[in-house]
Each structure stands twice: as C-alpha cells, then as structure tokens.
Amino acid sequence: MDVARRNLCLPNRPYSITLRLKLAAAYRSLGYPDLAAGEAYKALLLIDEVMEEGEYHDAAMEAAKTDITSGEAIAALDRTVGVDQEAIVWARICWSQRSYSFLVGCLIDCGCLRSAFDYNSRALRLFPSSMFFQLSQKTLVAKVRSYFESKGEIFEHVDVLDYPDNGLVRQELYPWNNHEPDRFSSEGLLFLNTEMTRIAPKLEVQVTNLPILSLKQNTNGGPPPPDQELRHIQQLGVFAKEDISPGELILQEKSILTSVSRLHESFCDACSASLPITRGNGVEFHEGAVTISCENCDDVFFCSAECWDLAQVKYHPALCGASIDPGKVPASEAADSLYSLLLIRTLAMAETQDIHPLDLVEVKYIWGDYHGLDLDQTWEVDLQGRLLDSFGSVPPTLPFSFNGNILMPLHMLEKMGVNIFEQSHRYDLWVFNTLYAKFRGTASARQGLDGRPEIGAVHPMWCLANHSCDPNVTWEWQGSMRFWTRQELVQWKGRDPEHKPGIRKGEEVLSHYCDVTLPVRERREWAIGALGGDCVCPRCMWEEAERRGETA
Numbered sequence: 001m002d003v004a005r006r007n008l009c010l011p012n013r014p015y016s017i018t019l020r021l022k023l024a025a026a027y028r029s030l031g032y033p034d035l036a037a038g039e040a041y042k043a044l045l046l047i048d049e050v051m052e053e054g055e056y057h058d059a060a061m062e063a064a065k066t067d068i069t070s071g072e073a074i075a076a077l078d079r080t081v082g083v084d085q086e087a088i089v090w091a092r093i094c095w096s097q098r099s100y101s102f103l104v105g106c107l108i109d110c111g112c113l114r115s116a117f118d119y120n121s122r123a124l125r126l127f128p129s130s131m132f133f134q135l136s137q138k139t140l141v142a143k144v145r146s147y148f149e150s151k152g153e154i155f156e157h158v159d160v161l162d163y164p165d166n167g168l169v170r171q172e173l174y175p176w177n178n179h180e181p182d183r184f185s186s187e188g189l190l191f192l193n194t195e196m197t198r199i200a201p202k203l204e205v206q207v208t209n210l211p212i213l214s215l216k217q218n219t220n221g222g223p224p225p226p227d228q229e230l231r232h233i234q235q236l237g238v239f240a241k242e243d244i245s246p247g248e249l250i251l252q253e254k255s256i257l258t259s260v261s262r263l264h265e266s267f268c269d270a271c272s273a274s275l276p277i278t279r280g281n282g283v284e285f286h287e288g289a290v291t292i293s294c295e296n297c298d299d300v301f302f303c304s305a306e307c308w309d310l311a312q313v314k315y316h317p318a319l320c321g322a323s324i325d326p327g328k329v330p331a332s333e334a335a336d337s338l339y340s341l342l343l344i345r346t347l348a349m350a351e352t353q354d355i356h357p358l359d360l361v362e363v364k365y366i367w368g369d370y371h372g373l374d375l376d377q378t379w380e381v382d383l384q385g386r387l388l389d390s391f392g393s394v395p396p397t398l399p400f401s402f403n404g405n406i407l408m409p410l411h412m413l414e415k416m417g418v419n420i421f422e423q424s425h426r427y428d429l430w431v432f433n434t435l436y437a438k439f440r441g442t443a444s445a446r447q448g449l450d451g452r453p454e455i456g457a458v459h460p461m462w463c464l465a466n467h468s469c470d471p472n473v474t475w476e477w478q479g480s481m482r483f484w485t486r487q488e489l490v491q492w493k494g495r496d497p498e499h500k501p502g503i504r505k506g507e508e509v510l511s512h513y514c515d516v517t518l519p520v521r522e523r524r525e526w527a528i529g530a531l532g533g534d535c536v537c538p539r540c541m542w543e544e545a546e547r548r549g550e551t552a
C-alpha cells in the first residue's frame with residue numbers, strides 16, 4: 001500500500017516537505033482526510049523551519065534542497081513554479097500553498113470548521129488572489145451558516161470561536177498497524193489470564209460472541225434489522241472459574257493510565273485516589289498516609305510511596321516540569337479533555353519506558369471498537385476512481401478535532417523533548433487515533449460535585465467485562481477498581497425467578513456501563529456511547545417491549 005510504503009520512507013527523510021505532502025495526498029485519496037491533515041500540518045511546521053532559524057532549521061533546509069535537486073519537488077507540485085532554485089522560495093510559495101490547501105480541505109472534510117476557517121484566513125493573507133482559498137472561504141461560510149440556521153441562530157451574530165470544530169473520522173484498525181495483537185490467540189489469552197489471575201484469582205478471560213449494536217455496521221445504510229437478526233462478532237469477556245457467592249470481592253485493579261482534569265492537588269497523579277485535604281500549614285492524615293509531591297516540578301501529588309515509585313518508573317520523568325494543565329475547559333469539552341489527558345499519559349509512558357505507545361501492556365490488549373467492515377466491499381469510488389465521499393464510504397464514528405488529535409499531542413510531545421519529525425513512526429496521528437479509539441470504548445470517568453467529569457482511567461482487566469442492565473456484579477472506583485458479586489439483583493419483572501445472586505462456574509461476569517436503576521430509554525441513552533448502539537440485553541428487550549405494550 002502506497003501509504004505504508006511512504007511511511008517506511010519517512011524515517012530516512014523525516015524533514016522532507018514533499019514527502020509529507022505526498023503522504024497527505026495518499027492518505028486523502030484513501031479516505032483518511034484526518035491523517036492527511038496531520039501530514040499537511042507537519043509540512044507547515046517544516047516550512048516554518050526552512051524559513052526561520054528554528055531548532056530544526058538546518059535539517060529542514062538540507063532536506064528541502066535535496067528535494068529540489070532530486071526533482072522530488074517538481075513531481076510533488078505537478079508543475080514548475082518559478083525558476084528560482086532556492087529552497088526558501090519553494091517553501092514560501094509552492095509548498096506553503098499546497099500545505100494550506102490540503103489542511104483546509106481536509107479539515108472541512110473532517111467537520112473542523114473553526115480550524116479550517118482559521119487556516120484559510122491565514123492562507124488568504126499569504127495568497128490573496130488564490131481562487132482555491134477564496135472558494136474555500138465561501139464553502140466555509142455556507143457550511144457554518146447552514147449549521148447555525150438549522151439551530152435557529154443567526155450566522156452574523158455568532159463569534160468565530162463558537163464555530164463547530166468537532167467531527168467524526170474512521171475508527172479503524174489501520175491496515176498498516178502491526179502492533180495490534182491477536183487477542184483471541186492462545187498467547188494473547190495466556191498473557192491476559194496471567195494478568196487476570198494476579199488481580200482476580202477466580203476469574204478468567206474467554207472469547208465470546210456479542211451482537212454488533214452499531215446500526216451503521218449492521219445495515220450499510222438500509223433499514224435497521226429486527227433485534228434477533230443482529231450480526232454477531234467475536235470479542236472477549238470475563239468468566240467465573242469457580243462458583244462465587246453473593247457479596248464477594250472478586251477483582252481489585254490499580255491502574256496508572258489515569259487522567260485528572262482539574263484540582264490536581266486533590267487526586268493522586270498516578271492512581272487518581274482522593275488525597276488528604278491540606279489544611280493551613282498542616283496536612284490532614286488519611287488512612288495513615290500523607291501526600292507526597294514531586295520535588296522537581298511541584299505540580300503533581302501522590303497518595304503513597306508506591307504510586308510515587310510507579311510514576312517514576314512508568315511516566316513522570318517525561319512530563320516532569322512540562323505543565324499539562326489544559327486550563328479552564330468549557331463544560332461541553334470536559335469529557336474530551338479527559339481522553340486527551342489519557343493520551344498524554346500514554347505518550348509519557350511510551351517516552352519514559354522507550355516503547356511504542358501501542359505496545360504498552362496497559363493499552364495493547366484493550367478493545368478498540370474498530371468498524372470491522374471489509375474495506376474491499378465497503379470502499380466506494382466513482383467511474384473516475386474518485387471517492388464517493390471523503391471517507392471512502394466507511395462510516396466515520398471516531399470523534400475528531402484538530403486540537404485534540406493533532407495540535408495538542410504534537411505540542412505535548414515537543415514539551416517532552418520529542419523530535420516529532422524523526423519520531424513520526426512512533427508518534428503519528430494514526431497512533432493517536434488508535435489510542436483514542438481504545439480509550440473511548442473502555443475508559444471510566446468520575447464527575448465532580450458540579451457534574452463535570454473530573455478524573456478518568458482505563459483499567460485494562462476490568463474493562464474486559466461486558467455490559468448488562470441486569471448485572472451480576474457491582475463496582476467501585478477509589479484509587480483501585482473493585483468488583484463485587486451483587487448481594488441482590490436489580491428488580492425487574494421479566495426475569496427468570498430461578499436466577500439468583502452470585503455467579504456459577506463458567507458464567508460470564510456482567511458489569512454495567514450505566515445507572516441500572518433508570519428506566520430502559522434512559523439506560524440505553526447512557527450506555528450508547530460505550531456500547532456503540534442500543535443495549536439489547538434481556539432486561540432492555542423485555543422492558544422496551546413492555547413500554548410498547550407488547551409483553552404477554
């Protein structure tokens with residue numbers, strides 16, 4: 001595949017602007033405008049390096065000259081513009097125009113209209129007579145106008161900062177991603193079960209079949225199938241190795257893949273347990289423990305020497321002194337901000353441990369909820385070979401923003417001292433997207449008193465348990481994640497009266513992703529993000545039928 005081939009070239013020519021632009025073109029033609037936007041943005045960074053005395057100026061200048069003398073630049077532009085062979089002219093005029101046009105076009109494709117507007121305005125200042133940017137301006141105004149008019153608002157009254165900037169892109173196991181393990185292989189299961197036995201001796205991970213709940217993946221655009229005709233796929237689940245009585249603690253898992261979005265002094269930076277409250281000059285003791293802080297940065301606090309040691313070995317050195325406080329995050333973006341912080345934690349873990357982010361044991365085996373469609377059958381082009389839509393007809397489901405998926409991770413990596421050009425193979429946008437895909441289906445978040453998500457975490461073993469609105473366990477997250485078998489099952493009228501609390505050998509551990517005391521419609525709405533569609537557990541099916549007056 002073209003993308004894979006060019007990706008392989010990048011380690012040798014990480015500063016080549018033309019190579020970045022070719023990669024952007026290849027990504028776009030394959031229905032990945034988000035990945036194309038990432039390469040176009042890096043091309044713009046390199047153009048700045050060529051034109052100014054920056055950290056990478058010499059390397060970028062050298063690469064630009066090589067591109068020009070080797071004829072690469074001419075091929076990339078499909079035409080020779082100007083006769084001046086100076087790299088700076090190429091950068092300022094040709095490459096810059098091409099990078100901006102990729103970035104703006106791809107951001108529009110991804111629904112990031114505010115960012116597209118911003119870059120198009122910059123491009124128009126540089127190239128005022130460009131038809132492309134003038135047209136893009138018109139397209140953007142039309143799109144933003146129709147967005148606000150559909151909400152009953154007047155476009156002229158809206159601040160640019162309020163323009164929509166979040167879209168959806170393909171949630172995919174990229175064809176060139178060779179880090180994803182075979183989770184169903186005997187080696188994969190052996191690894192997971194060794195981990196599981198350590199924290200939950202009575203449980204084991206098994207392969208199971210689950211209904212695919214996402215309508216887009218079930219219907220390819222047709223009407224929704226009847227519930228009994230849903231397609232099924234293989235996934236993992238957690239099962240009892242022996243009989244377990246009601247009220248037993250069956251799993252206790254501590255994770256350092258956590259995020260704290262505010263009140264950093266109130267939570268352990270490693271495990272996110274609540275910390276003792278500081279009063280005046282003294283410190284309030286909490287279960288005999290006292291808060292430990294990092295002497296070098298004084299930005300982070302820990303609940304125990306164990307957490308401090310884990311932070312030192314696993315992630316903190318990469319971040320020590322690099323403030324990651326996202327500042328005041330609007331309530332509407334609080335949940336996304338927790339995912340971004342999980343991404344930063346993962347990048348810091350990769351950097352500290354010198355390992356590819358997708359090979360970290362904390363993320364490698366977790367579920368990515370990739371679309372699972374056969375690309376040969378789904379991908380559609382017209383008679384001229386052009387894509388029918390920007391994503392090649394693959395339904396986009398992964399939330400995407402220019403800031404969260406491109407700008408912020410690259411900026412944080414630079415703060416960690418990572419060379420984002422030479423380390424592209426390790427810290428590329430498709431890697432960030434893959435991590436987000438994994439977090440979105442598995443992370444848990446806890447809200448503060450004002451209802452805004454405050455802390456988030458991925459517990460790699462706990463998150464292997466599937467959901468039911470009639471769960472046989474309940475869980476609590478306070479530093480560690482803990483599972484108990486329920487003393488009493490949820491009350492609902494349609495259950496088999498023989499079904500009693502406790503879990504028998506061979507039965508699946510069924511967790512809950514929503515508040516199971518709510519009525520069926522509210523439960524389904526709550527869990528839809530984590531499940532990908534409406535829950536079809538026996539309780540939901542029965543209660544939905546009852547609601548429609550269909551039960552016997």
Ligand SMILES: C[S@@+](CC[C@H](N)C(=O)[O-])C[C@H]1O[C@@H](n2cnc3c(N)ncnc32)[C@H](O)[C@@H]1O
Nearest residue numbers: 210235236367441442463464465466467530531
């Ligand atoms: C946190 S993961 C659970 C573990 C996952 N089955 C695995 O293989 O790692 C959440 C995903 O599991 C699937 N899932 C969990 N409970 C389900 C249910 N009751 N019905 C259908 N799919 C379910 C959904 O695809 C969801 O996105």
